[in-house]
Amino acid sequence: MNKLSSLLQSRRWLLADGATGTNYFQMGLGPGDAPELWNVDHVERVLDLHRRFIESGSDIILTNTFGGSSYRLKLHKAEGRVYELNKAAAEIARRAVEASGRDVIVAGSMGPTGEILEPVGSLTHADAVAAFKEQARGLRDGGADVLWLETMSSTEELGAATEAARLIGLEYVSTLSFDTNGNTMMGVTPDGLARTCIALDPRPLAFGTNCGVGASEVVATILTMSNALGDGEANLVAKANCGIPEYHDGNIVYNGTPALMSRYAVLARDAGARIIGGCCGTTPEHVAAMRSALEANDVGERPAIETVVAELGPISAGAMRCCTGNGAPPPAGESRRASRRRRRGAG
DSSP, rough: HHHHHHHHHOSSSSBOOOOOOOOOOHOOOTTTTTTTGHHHHHHHHHHHHHHHHHHHHOSSOOSOOOTTTTHHHGGGGGGHHHHHHHHHHHHHHHHHHHHHOOOOOEEEEEEOOSOOOOTSSOOOOOHHHHHHHHHHHHHHHHHHEEEEEEOOOOHHHHHHHHHHHHHOOOEEEEEEEOBBBBBBBOOHHHHHHHHHHHHHHSSSSSSEETTOOOOOHHHHHHHHHHHSSSSTTTOOOEEEEEEEEEEEEEEEEOOOOOOHHHHHHHHHHHHTTTEEEEEETHHHHHHHHHHHHHHHHHOOOOOOOHHHHHHHHHOOOHHHHHHHHSSSOOOOOOHHHHHHHHHHHHO
């Protein structure tokens, strides 16, 4: 059995790590620089961030390879170094895990290519598969336990990455970014992703959402996916940005406090997420607060959408429609699916 599957069977929830790039900016990464080059040029900095996330309680750490495909590395004249940089990243993460003595998953991060696949764009399915396969091979050989396909916006690109995972022999997790009025940039809905992932071959070990426009929308997305699925049908992932980005003194700063991220973590878990983490702006300090909150609060009733809005902030009209079906929130502590059953007299 895959190591991640084993942990999901034995635990009610798992805590993933936080941001990569925004934390590296605080460690010396310059605007426009490729974080992936740090896997060779600044190994100790990459190792240190992994170490701090593990010490903060992360059960899953993502490799420093979000932009590790040939298409993204080409922007830095490093398209010929895909295997080298991805293998090095997985080896660094593996070193951090082994030094910790904890049972932590190394997830090989694979972000979007930055290209648009056919039929809307010009990138062919075969070329996308080849690019993802090259990246996945380096991650596998460096010691990644699973692949982590993240921040994608189209089912076409997700399908290409899924095929690459199958060809390379690694199981995977997939998350899309629902950042356009409750949908992805390419029009995928949360329940549409759920239907797609359930039908994929191989099926992801877990799927869900990351990044986006704030913690409240991520929890709303998890509610939508959870409502669309049967109980226990899938392992859902929530990895929200740390609040909202703001511009201060020439820098982009995320305004989420440890208290906000703690409340988000509990609400995301209660909404149905099995894996909870942070994305842009989330530091090890935020992750430590999230861990404490998850351990201190037993799993509760599924939150109503008005509770999510009140505690985490507003959501878009599109996310509200997706979550509630008609714009009206379900009764407090009750899912839309359960509400339908109640009205039919079936529960």
